[in-house]
Amino acid sequence: MPNWTPRSLAVQAMGKIDPVTRGVVPPIHLSTTYIRDPDNGYSTGFVYGRPDNATIHEAEAVLAMLEAAEAGAMLFGSGMAAATAVFQALDPGDHVVASKVMYWALRAWLLTEAKRWGIAVDFVETDDLLALKTAIRPGRTKLVWIETPSNPLWTITDIEAAATLAHAAGARLAVDSTCASPVHTQPLTLGADIVMHSATKILNGHSDVLAGVIAARTEDEFTARIRLIRKSQGSILGPFEAYLLMRGLRTLHLRAERQAASALALAQRLSAHPRVARVLYPGLPQHPGHDIAARQMTGGFGYMMSVQVTGGEKAAIGTAAHTGLWKRATSLGGVESLIEHRASIEGAGSPCPVDLLRLSTGIEDAGDLYDDLDAALTQGHRD
Structure with missing residues (x-):
């Protein structure tokens, strides 16, 4: 080799x-x-x-x-x-x-x-x-x-x-x-x-x-x-x-690094969002597993995160309903960004909070992704 x-x-x-x-x-x-x-x-x-x-x-x-x-x-x-x-x-x-x-x-x-x-x-x-x-x-x-x-x-x-x-x-x-x-x-x-x-x-x-x-x-x-x-x-x-x-x-490294960088930028901005109660992402210093993640992960903290929105289950489902760039779909890791209300998918017995949205960050412009989610959070809380 x-x-x-x-x-x-x-x-x-x-x-x-x-x-x-x-x-x-x-x-x-x-x-x-x-x-x-x-x-x-x-x-x-x-x-x-x-x-x-x-x-x-x-x-x-x-x-x-x-x-x-x-x-x-x-x-x-x-x-x-x-x-x-x-x-x-x-x-x-x-x-x-x-x-x-x-x-x-x-x-x-x-x-x-x-x-x-x-x-x-x-x-x-x-x-x-x-x-x-x-x-x-x-x-x-x-x-x-x-x-x-x-x-x-x-x-x-x-x-x-x-x-x-x-x-x-x-x-x-x-x-x-x-x-x-x-x-x-x-x-x-x-x-x-x-x-x-x-x-x-x-x-x-x-x-x-x-x-x-x-x-x-x-x-x-x-x-x-x-x-x-x-x-x-x-x-x-x-x-x-x-x-x-x-x-x-062949493009894994380019995609993984871009997706992790965008995920971190989004997690940081969403942490300060008035309609987001909590961001779950190991790249954030306040995450309980951050120090271990920093030790065993290199070059980024991955492309996945979850957000818990204020307003509970109704606001969470409403937020997902109003995204445009974020696609409402199961799965993760693709070049397109996906959003999903996991508690609805997993059903009874799920450890997933009902106010949680799972986000798979793709390779789109991070600013566009934030703006799309920001608008959806606003509309989802109004419904």
Whole structure:
């Protein structure tokens, strides 16, 4: 691999040039089957499209490089497919400790489906290290799953400290780093064993690909089990989606840095807004996890924030109804800015306050984004 920075390696797709055409953009490999050698072997290493595809491998190589993953990266058909594969790799009777505030769909899966696999799950505030230590059961806890920053309250968990606690009890640490991206945090270098991303989000960045990725620090039996689950259950990403993801990764650093800078500028201005009761963003000094975030995040604090508006639920929903530049839509991490009233989406049992709006900052002009939200806040309180 060339001795370039991660930014340069991502931009040039690891420096690969198509050997046939000398094209600077890698081609899409669509074949699902490959020719055997005369001796009935497969000297190319490619056997069948479900586990073997050159386009997918190329995108995985970039992701493994970005995460400093010695065991490589595995692409899945969605973030949920990637995340659930980790839990499915556990044995019946294993115990898991997971962040209480986390991606709602995965939390719902753990509450309903994990028990069918015989897995016991305890949810705790993982930013509270004492609570985390108390919840871990040495010898029985096999996985600690944290999400940092956590969606949609953006609490920060100390990755290095969580890894120490997990490893002392004989457990692995997995980190959902979707809302940090490898531009701002590399959990494996901080002691985590596994890092997961919904690549649908900022890794792709264009709201046109469903994908997930698992990257591992070391190759071991557990990593091999995840790989086998992906192969046997057929949850690998398609080659066209991998091609689009590779396109997105080429501009990841530019987008992530711009989005984080805009998010910080917006968080600072919104903190002084008369119709905003609270801004939840780890880049603000008053955020309770700011010091830890400053230690384990580099070059910015991510693109996600939430605001709690004065006037309660009605004003929050009214504000979202009157935005123009901010689009009312689920998901996050795209080049377009999105706004969503999360409590309405998550429903009963959600830890999300009813006055909260989740904001995914895109790459539009930060001044335009503020002005659009300012006008919507005014109109939303009048309704």
